[in-house]
Amino acid sequence: MNNAAHTSMSSNETSQPRVINVLWSSRAFGGAEVYVETMRTIWGTETCALQSLSAKERLKLAADIAFGSNIYIFHDLRAAFFGFLRPTRRNITVIHAPGKWLKLTQTITFLHAFLQKRVVMVADDIYPDPPTDHVVVLENFSTAGIEAHDASADAIYFGRMAHTKNVLDLAQFWHDHMKTGTLHMLGDGALLAELRAKYEHEGSNIRFHGAVAHDRITEIASECRFYTSFSGLEGLSLSLIEAMDGGLIPLVTDLPSQQFVKQIPGIPLVTVKGDYTRLAAEIEVINTLPPEDRAALRDTVRTTVRDRFRDRWMGFWDQTIREARKG
Numbered sequence: 193m194n195n196a197a198h199t200s201m202s203s204n205e206t207s208q209p210r211v212i213n214v215l216w217s218s219r220a221f222g223g224a225e226v227y228v229e230t231m232r233t234i235w236g237t238e239t240c241a242l243q244s245l246s247a248k249e250r251l252k253l254a255a256d257i258a259f260g261s262n263i264y265i266f267h268d269l270r271a272a273f274f275g276f277l278r279p280t281r282r283n284i285t286v287i288h289a290p291g292k293w294l295k296l297t298q299t300i301t302f303l304h305a306f307l308q309k310r311v312v313m314v315a316d317d318i319y320p321d322p323p324t325d326h327v328v329v330l331e332n333f334s335t336a337g338i339e340a341h342d343a344s345a346d347a348i349y350f351g352r353m354a355h356t357k358n359v360l361d362l363a364q365f366w367h368d369h370m371k372t373g374t375l376h377m378l379g380d381g382a383l384l385a386e387l388r389a390k391y392e393h394e395g396s397n398i399r400f401h402g403a404v405a406h407d408r409i410t411e412i413a414s415e416c417r418f419y420t421s422f423s424g425l426e427g428l429s430l431s432l433i434e435a436m437d438g439g440l441i442p443l444v445t446d447l448p449s450q451q452f453v454k455q456i457p458g459i460p461l462v463t464v465k466g467d468y469t470r471l472a473a474e475i476e477v478i479n480t481l482p483p484e485d486r487a488a489l490r491d492t493v494r495t496t497v498r499d500r501f502r503d504r505w506m507g508f509w510d511q512t513i514r515e516a517r518k519g
Contacts, residue, residue: 215266230334234335266285269297285312287313290318301319301327302319333437340490345418350377351421355382363398366398371472375420420462423444429444
């Protein structure tokens with residue numbers, strides 16, 4: 193994650209304001225982190241991770257937010273508190289999820305609706321009835337340059353190794369039921385050591401990569417045909433969006449936020465601790481499709497996610513960032 197933005201906050205040397213995303217951490221797999229990485233890749237925005245700044249650097253950042261000419265985009269609650277330093281409808285706040293403290297999230301959203309140029313919510317259930325038209329709902333989109341491998345039977349999971357993600361169930365399913373293909377599990381977390389102890393052995397059909405850089409995720413994903421997650425608690429997952437944008441076939445849980453996957457014929461939604469024998473058989477049907485049908489399914493997956501999410505997301509941020517840079 194690029195954190196160079198704090199080194200020289202002033203834009204006096206340039207003819208236009210800089211657009212700087214502010215968020216708390218620089219985790220490789222966080223939703224906000226993936227979001228701003230996509231913005232950096234497409235529009236050349238900068239990123240400032242508060243967790244990585246010293247006290248002096250945070251003060252310097254605060255001064256530029258309050259008095260400088262740069263444009264700031266604050267992502268989620270801890271970064272959003274910096275938005276109160278410039279209550280002049282200049283900057284933007286993005287709320288990525290209701291979070292653990294829904295009432296606090298809604299309070300920040302309410303206040304920023306009167307202070308910021310825009311408050312962007314990734315889902316309408318965060319604040320169902322916003323107080324002003326400066327609050328907009330913009331469903332997530334992200335792209336990572338993934339290109340699905342039609343001839344592969346491999347799958348990828350990238351995210352936290354945590355109980356809420358049901359990674360133990362995912363690994364057990366793949367180990368016990370899938371006779372073809374390797375499951376690549378990318379990410380760190382409390383359960384990684386347990387998973388490795390149980391499944392990382394010679395001849396295993398599961399490979400653990402640990403925490404890796406985003407470009408490495410793209411490389412590994414492009415060797416796969418499936419993206420899978422057994423998570424039981426998800427908003428609109430950017431990992432899922434990135435994977436589908438690359439044509440990876442989604443094998444994800446039957447959650448409200450993932451119902452759009454049902455638009456694609458022949459792709460099963462997962463029930464955790466459900467009929468895994470049937471699920472494996474449905475995946476095997478996909479694996480035995482002739483090459484032309486595999487390519488058609490890949491294109492359908494990609495078209496589904498782009499038609500629903502990409503065009504509006506890209507259009508909104510393209511216009512917003514161009515306007516910001518005009519000053």
